[in-house]
Amino acid sequence: MSLARDMMTIVAVSAGAFFFLAGTVGLLRFPNTLTRLHALTKADNLGLGLVVLGLLPQAGSLRGGLKLISIWLLGLLAGATVSQLIARTARQGGPAP
């Protein structure tokens, strides 16, 4: 049982780390602001989400698990709102993005 839980942790945390890599590489390599924003949201939503998913089996208590999930939900809410506002800034501000 514990082996299965550890396997799940390893798989999900690795996948989360991969999305962080993807987000960072996108932030560095993509040509303009809106595409970079697209890359960022991947790290935000999927990266954090998969890390949380991977840590759920290790949480130990129901309360710990609920807190983990609420952190992810907060991250989703913040990411969605902030990227909307950034995209508006990019569109209105400067010349062509």
Place this chain on the structure above:
Amino acid sequence: MTEFLTAAVGFILAMLALGLVSILRGPGDADRMMAAQLIGTAGIAVLLLLGTIAGVPAAIDVALTLALLATFASIAFVKKGLSRFEADGAGSTEDK
């Protein structure tokens, strides 16, 4: 298990450092805001992993605090960034 999680923390931390490079280069404010957002998210992930490694359940509370305050800071960043283009505040930027 601990070794794997520590390696994952190191990896995400390295990604965070790369995100900082993007702050350094970022041509515009929008890029700086994005990098700040990425740093917040990666910081939360690192905190959660660190708490699990060290067996400190209270690290989750720190992550929760950070999630709320990072959101607040990001909104403040965006508002101040917007006020460069607008006369004051985000008055008319919220177009319908």
Place this chain on the structure above:
Amino acid sequence: MSSVTVFGLCAAAAVGLGLYGLITNPQPLRKIIAFNLLGSGVFLLFGIIGRRGAAAGFGNDPVPQALVITGVVVAFSATALAIALLLRLFQTAGSTTLRSGAPTGAGPDPSGD
């Protein structure tokens, strides 16, 4: 190298950097930031000393921790006061220089600094 040594070196370097920025940066806001950096280095020094004093089932001596929490709050209020002074100076004088040749109001020394 233990974690105390690694973070201790980091704290010492932060104190040095903060001091350098405090002396050489001409803009008052940058001086305030540098001062905060210096302060956070000092707090970290408290942290590693508390870490060495781990005993009785705690990973960190609670007394330095409490001192640091008090210090963080006081540093924040000092920063807020310094920034309010700076903004007021900018509002009345139109610039943020602290030179005595400034038109008005360079008088109040930022005591929060």
Place this chain on the structure above:
Amino acid sequence: MSIATVFEIVLAAVVLGLAIWTIAVPETYSATVGFVAYGLLVALIWVRLDAVDVALTEAAIGGGLGGVLLLGAAARLRNADPTAVETPCKLVRLCAAALSSLIAAALVAAILLLPDPAPTLAPAAVAKAWATGLANPVTNVLMAFRAMDTMLEKVVLLLAIVGVWSLASDPAWGGRPGPRHEADPHGVLAFLARLLPSVGIVVGIYIFWTGADHPGGAFQGGAILASMWLLVVMAGLTDTPPVSSRRLRFILVAGPGLFLVVGIGGLCLGPAFLAYPLALAKPLILGIEVAMILTIAATLGLLLAGAPERSEQR
């Protein structure tokens, strides 16, 4: 070298890189962004040092309120003429660099030569912990053993807010701090400002409540509440209160006032200033903390809002 040490070295290197960036970058706005990121990573170091209480404070201040404070100032001073200030000459810079490295080297030497059986007060703090009935040693130190420090810290907060308010210009005396924010009431920001505070208030009270037995406390909880209030203000859903408001001033003095009353009560009825009667220690500490969280939330929010700028009517 174990993998944990490698991780610690990477963390320290990233933190130092950010510190250098914060000092060296020419643009002030970028320096503030760097400082916010620095504060966030320092919170990670505190978790690593097993000082979660301090990590919470640092996350609330470094990652949140302090960063927003500096950022607001940087955004306002953006139009200030940067050429008006001359950089110091090379000799001054060299001397400053020499002095700073000397002090850093002295600190390094002190760290490497620290006495080996390290002095600690942890056993003493544990030995007396039964008297208050609180399980979190840091709260014990803050509220009982060093209660005087905590009380004076609240007085410092109060003095800071008096100092900030007294910087108001004559027409704005006693008025509302900060600009009036306006945003589309159906926009994204207003949506977030309606949704997030409901969660944030619960989390703030939870962090405060859990502070009795686990890391947390009135200051960390109060910082969260203050940030939620300011979020609502930034979204234009409400306005900052005029600083001449009597109710506001009552909240501001409630925390230190109750603390002082309890302290003088200890002096008159008990052995010493701030001596809690044993049977009432826990209820008294909780009462003081409840008053303090309100005071702290209001004070931090108003410190961030700054000096009054608009007269009361508008």
